[in-house]
Amino acid sequence: MGTSRRTVLAALAGGALAGCGTSAKAAKTTEAVKAGTGTSASPSSSASPSARASAAGPSPSASGGATRLPGATRAEIVAEYGHAVPRTWGFDAPGVVHRLPAGQQGIALTFDACGGRGGSGYDSALIDFLRKREVPATLFLNSRWIDANPSVFRALAAEPLFEIANHGTRHLPLSVTGRSAYGIPGTRSAAEVYDEIAGNRAKLTRLLGSPPRFFRSGTAYCDDVAARIVTALGERFVGFSVNGDAGATFSPEQVRTTVGSAPAGSVVICHMNHPDGGTARGIAAAVPRLLAAGRTFVHVSS
DSSP: OOHHHHHHHHHHHOOOOOOSSHHHHHHHTTOOOOOOOOOOOSOOTTSOHHHHHHHTOOOOEEETTEEEOSSOOHHHHHHHHTTOOOOOEESOOTTOBOBOOTTOOEEEEEEEEOOSTTTOOOOHHHHHHHHHHTOOEEEEEOHHHHHHOHHHHHHHHTOTTEEEEEOOSSOOOBOSSOOEETTEEOOOSHHHHHHHHHHHHHHHHHHHSSOOSEEOOGGGOEEHHHHHHHHHTTOEEBOOSEESSTTTTSOHHHHHHHHHTOOTTBEEEEESSOTTSSHHHHHHHHHHHHHHTTOEEEOTTO
């Protein structure tokens, strides 16, 4: 690969992942995305007994009129992780999945819907294109976005083409010490990490009839303690290997170039909550290019 092409791809790989408003655009010039390597989502042999049992994913059961979700309780999370000191911060941590399993030749397109002020839009042109071309995608939906788009959510959830995943309750970076990403303060404790995951998890479980399997934090940032809490709650933290639209700040041409260059096995992150951005047109240009090259598209769960 020539120097100029490497430079272009490196520039396109950078950018914000907040995707919720003007703060994401401001952060684009100051933070770069670190692309991770593929990791197993299964708990390691050194994981605690509660984490290993939780990751096995027991089925929800009714108790006292409320749904008992898989995974540890809030009290158990606080007891086990409340005093843990994180060692890492960023896009990579134990259990974070950046790529599809080895040998998988498909590409997983994932789209975040962040919710909140400036982030509750709906890119109908993007979704309509995916429907027309029958391109499967995994949609990471925030609790606030679901509340702002109830009818759209119901339609998406009813379509096998789309896999619904957890994008948190308040769209916060996942930290046990309050660390920030792109100017967004993160969760401040193990208890707040639990609330960020479990609040939207309970909503999705109620609406879908079963709990989501995958989680991505607001901005995709996490520390290693918070990542272990995701596993303890029975979900897999999904990162990315290709930053497709830099928090919906890329132009259509930048999206086309970046997504259109995704290799087999990639997990591509883009956004579906900014209809005025370049994501829809960029994806519409990149997908035919990838199909012509023999690529296929799959859900993260495939």
